[in-house]
Amino acid sequence: MCLSTEVSLATGTALVTIGGHCARTAWRRNRAYVPLAVVPVLFGVQQLFEAGVWVGLDRASPVLVKTAALGFLFFAAALWPCWLPIAAAAIEEQRAKRKLFYAFAWVGVGFALTVYLPVVARANDGFRVVPVRHSLRYDVSGVPTGVGALGALGQALYLAAVSVPPLLSQDRRVRVLGAGLVASAAVSELVYWYAFTSVWCFFAALLSLYLAFVVHRVPEPSDTRCSANALAAP
Template sequence: MGERSAMCFSATASFITMGLTGAMGIAALRRSNTWQELPIASAPIFFAIQQGLEGLLWLNLPVDPQGSISTWLTFLFLIAAEAFWPIYVPVATLLIEPNEGRRRLILACLAAGIAVGAYLLWDIVRSPHGAVIQAGHIVYVNVTNHGVVVALAYLAATALPLMLSTRPMVAALGVIVLVGSAIAFAFYWEAFVSVWCFFAAAASIVLVLYFETSYRKRILVTSIGN
């Protein structure tokens, strides 16, 4: 992971994605039913924040690429993309999983996520990082080449917990993450972490569908009971 390139191609694309995913996050939260559902329902809002950071980077990098604003935006984006999701995804999935066997497997993913997230956070804090606009996208650069093992651990923490879910739409979300990561891995593997940028909207749609379906089932059960 010496260089990591984002898959959104302009400030406009980032801000449009931010708006769409933020709206979907609000819709998912409104349809959530228990506190255990709040973290996974909030995921699109965190996608939106991440996209907002990158949109601001698009605006700041041409003006002052080495300035404090660009430096801090890069730092915050990398924390969100690399250190936050490997821990957040397993926790959010674990909270809504009723099957004990699957919960144990997701806990193993959480352990991997904590390890890789802590390692990447430590690297972000201790090593110089930068961002440049290159060939129509933002490239995030650092001095560390993490290699395939870290990339696979990251993937196991962010895609596998979702795919292990007994809830079909949550499992479908995991497939979207896996497919997106596989595409990035195949075409520019050093950048595959940033695939979240490109697939955030699709993932958010699946989450909204999941909560809308759950909400309609609850309404149906209530109406039958009455």
């Protein structure tokens, strides 16, 4: 995000470390939570890409800036609107809601095809990374895109894809994450509009640490069996 190479590097390293532990815990307790548990790891990698953007800018290396920026934008424009709905669907027991979440994942696929791929195709002249007020602005205005060209409607579709599935999750703790994503998007748009993508991704990365709490509240396998036995007892 904002501030410096050191902030992005430290944030990314912490997220990968904590997320790795979170993923191992989910694997042991309930594997349906693994897609959610690895979200901090993925955000950590995204922040490390942004650290690479800062390094490239400091060293006046256009190649490094472009490569790292494309890595960062892969997460922002392609992965998150697909991954978060799928992760929410993985823990959902209601079939109708799972179908809805998968529908949002297809919206994410639309972003990947009509936003990210055109950026990659025009990587040499279609977008710029500009430092603004200690933050980074990923300017893709030079790339004609499908969903992205919808303006406010495209932003609303993106926000819905990443936040509605967590908001409707059967796990009430996961709903907190969805609410946090909406609130942080509003703050980023109102206060940090000049570097919205970078700042919102940073806020979302910090919010993803909350998933460590969510995963650690998932019952142990032995607890689940004991609960089932207790319910079955006369």
